[in-house]
Amino acid sequence: MSEPDFLRTLRLDDTGASTGETILTGASHWSPNGRVFGGQVLAQCIVAAQATIEDRDIHSMHGYFLRPGDTELPITFGVERIHDGRSFATRRVQAYQRGVPIFSMIASFQRPDDGVEHQDPFPIDTPAPEDLPSAASILSAIDHPVAQAWAERSIDLRHVEGPVFVDVQGERVPHQAVWFRVDGDLPADPALHRAVLGYASDLSILEPVMRRHGVAWGTPGVKSASLDHAMWWHRDGRADDWVLYTQESPSAQGGRGLAFGRMFSRDGRLLASVAQEGMMRVPR
Numbered sequence: 530m531s532e533p534d535f536l537r538t539l540r541l542d543d544t545g546a547s548t549g550e551t552i553l554t555g556a557s558h559w560s561p562n563g564r565v566f567g568g569q570v571l572a573q574c575i576v577a578a579q580a581t582i583e584d585r586d587i588h589s590m591h592g593y594f595l596r597p598g599d600t601e602l603p604i605t606f607g608v609e610r611i612h613d614g615r616s617f618a619t620r621r622v623q624a625y626q627r628g629v630p631i632f633s634m635i636a637s638f639q640r641p642d643d644g645v646e647h648q649d650p651f652p653i654d655t656p657a658p659e660d661l662p663s664a665a666s667i668l669s670a671i672d673h674p675v676a677q678a679w680a681e682r683s684i685d686l687r688h689v690e691g692p693v694f695v696d697v698q699g700e701r702v703p704h705q706a707v708w709f710r711v712d713g714d715l716p717a718d719p720a721l722h723r724a725v726l727g728y729a730s731d732l733s734i735l736e737p738v739m740r741r742h743g744v745a746w747g748t749p750g751v752k753s754a755s756l757d758h759a760m761w762w763h764r765d766g767r768a769d770d771w772v773l774y775t776q777e778s779p780s781a782q783g784g785r786g787l788a789f790g791r792m793f794s795r796d797g798r799l800l801a802s803v804a805q806e807g808m809m810r811v812p813r
Contacts, residue, residue, distance in 0.1 A: 533683035533713040534558060538569055539576050539724060541606065550607040553577045557600040561678040565598025565631070567755040568731030570624050574634045575724040577606040578620040585618055585638035587723055589761045592634035594754065602626050616640050648763065651773070651797035658708035658771050661687040668694060673747075683712045684729055693739050695747045703741035704777040707733050711769040725768035726792060726801055730760055735807040737778035738786030742811065750812035756785065759804045766792075766800040784810050 541553040555573050557565045575587060598604065604624050611619040617639050624632040664686040668679050671694070679694075689706040691698050709729055715721060735753055738744075744751055766772065776790040790803035 533711050533715070535569065535683060535728065536713075536715070539572055539721070539728075541573065541577055541580065543580065547607075550609050551577075551581050553580065553606045553608070554603050555606065556603055557598065559678075560600050561675045563600050565600055565604070566731070567594055567632075567758070568728040570598055570604060570632045571634070571731060571758060572724045572728035573604065574606060574622040574624055574632060575636065575727050576721075577608050578622050578634070578636045578638075579720050579724070581608050581610060581620060582618055582638050585640050586720065586765075587636055587762060588639045589759070590634055590636040590727070591757070591759045592632060593757045594632055596626075596629065596631045597754075598624075598626055598631045604631070611635070616642065648799040649791065651793050651799075652706065652775060655706060655773060656689055658685075658687050658710075661689065661708065663687055664692060664694075667692055671695065684732065685710050685712050686732060688733075690740070693736050693745045696745050697740055697743045701741055701743050703737045703779070704775075705733075705737050705740055706773060706775045708771050708773055710771045713769065715767070715769045719765045722766065722768045723762050723801075726762070726766070726772070727760055729768065729772070729774070730790065730792070730801070730803045731755060731758065731805070733774070734776055734788050734790050734803060734805045735786060735809065737776045737788050738781050738807070738809050741778060741781070744809075744811055748811065752808065752810040754808045756806050756808055761802045762800070763802070764794075764798050764800050766794045766798065771795045772800065781809065784808055 535558050541555040544552045607623045609621040622634045623630045687708040773793045778788045780787050786809045787806045792801040
């Protein structure tokens, strides 16, 4: 299979050091509205931080989306070494365009270690991804440039309860589940797969907020944007194999909605947990 088209955005150029920071640059993939996809810049920051780390894996990140990014401009990443301990290391990454930050992240990395272990169980009675229609097959039939662009994404996304692209069918509930996997083959590097899981974590995390209120992406006048994002990696998994992403929203208020997510490998291992608050404005 061919290489996923977004993978090139995760290949950053090291341009050296400046005032104690490691500086890298990267490009964006095309977007119909000209704005950088939040999951892309999040994943790029993970890759930038990992470039300054040896023998440790990212286990958590906390970030803020500060300004919309421009897909036509390169992104500069400044990595600051906050702490290097015996087990853990901490990095701060700022992503810049036009001299101002568009995303800010702090991430923690840990050497492999042993300890107590448990996890939430894999949701039973979840339909297999092969029994669900792909987002691409649904979107490709919609005559709209945004739908066509989303249909061409190199991540296969399949909604268990049905998509919320044009309308919301079924119950108005604040939870959903999606299967996803990268179309194409990824290198075996576990650090890359963790970054790609970060990329995918921003694709549908706010949809439980929308589903609860019967709001679709195509609802006229709806405006949404990611505000902040947190993610914890628990176990290694492959992003080019099926991952079940369960999502729920405990609250929405003040034009904002909060959502939590869990990512499971197909064989039932809990790979990662996600939390995001986003702006969600619906015309009255």
